[in-house]
Amino acid sequence: MxxxxxxxxxxxxxxxxxxxxxxxxxxxxxxxxxxxxxxxxxxxxxxxxxxxxxxxxxxxPAETVLESFGKYWITRVATESYGHMMDAGGSNLTEFMQNLPNFHTRVSMIFPNLRPPRFEVTDIEQKSIHLHYHSHRPGLQSFVVGLMKGLGERFGDDVTVSLIETRSSDPIHEIFKVSW
Ligand code: HEM
Missing domain, CATH: 1.10.260 (434 Repressor (Amino-terminal Domain))
Structure with missing residues (x-):
């Protein structure tokens, strides 16, 4: 990385x-x-x-460290060093989540060898969404949870995240329900 x-x-x-x-x-x-x-x-x-x-x-535990890191990534690193990209991602949580599948495309312009995760969003409701996370990297689920909580902090929403499907059926795909 x-x-x-x-x-x-x-x-x-x-x-x-x-x-x-x-x-x-x-x-x-x-x-x-x-x-x-x-x-x-x-x-x-x-x-x-x-x-x-x-x-x-x-x-x-790894879950705690990774979740803290996810929050820190959004609220500090991304906000302080890549503020313009974060602003372009959306002005509220629903918008930001809907734009998430394309987010790293812009990041790849600065980091051309980026191997980002792939996100998809489905089941879009007013205050919840299903986030599909595809990555060949193992064990980063708690990082994703922290990222979602960091986004909640960014937009002033109280976010809860639950893992609704793990990698057992597809080894690189997880589904989270994100609600706020
Ligand atoms: C401007 C802000 C951001 C930058 C500069 C950025 C950049 C990066 C970089 C450099 C990596 C490591 C991959 C590599 O080096 O090949 C990465 C990984 C990752 N990013 Fe981002 N990112 C940003 C925002 C986000 C956001 C908003 C999310 C989701 C909410 C996100 C989710 C992830 C995840 C889950 C990984 C772990 C890699 C994996 O799962 O395979 N990132 N990002």
Whole structure:
């Protein structure tokens, strides 16, 4: 994944637990990188190792770490560094969710080697939606939950997310019901 993802993990850890915790996490993950470069590609395993090490050092389950990261991604990283793209995504939650399937197309203009997830939305109601998440990357469901909650925070809506279909029938596809 692009370096900005690893940089964001660093930001989340340093802001909440301090520089020393981050150094311990990098050591535990056997990551020997001083500075992540946002637009450079790193192996996915590096990101997974950082998350795994964060769980160990912070003594927190992966679900908690990934959900916090999802929220942080929306409310801090995307808002502060890519505000114009977030603004273009929609001015309320319904609009933003409906535009989500195309969101990373614009991101790919800045990050040409992006391997983004694929989103689809169905069952659109006034205050709920089914979000279909397709990704070859395993284990990131709680990250998606955090992203949805972060979007709820962005638009001042109280969001609940439930996983209504897991990967058992299709190995790269999950369906969440997002309500607010
Ligand atoms: C301007 C804001 C955003 C930027 C710059 C961005 C960029 C990225 C980047 C660089 C990756 C890593 C993939 C790679 O490097 O190949 C990624 C992954 C991901 N993004 Fe975004 N993204 C943004 C907003 C969003 C939003 C709004 C959502 C959903 C609400 C989202 C959902 C995801 C998910 C779930 C992944 C994990 C990869 C996977 O599931 O395979 N992103 N994004």
């Amino acid at each position: 692009y370096g900005l993802v690893n940089k964001a993990i660093e930001g989340l850890v340093v802001e909440n637990y301090g520089e020393e915790a981050w150094e311990r996490i990098k050591k535990e993950a056997e990551v020997d990188v001083d500075l992540f470069v946002s637009n450079e590609s790193y192996d996915d395993s590096l990101t997974y190792n950082l998350v795994g090490a964060a769980c160990k050092i912070l003594d927190a």
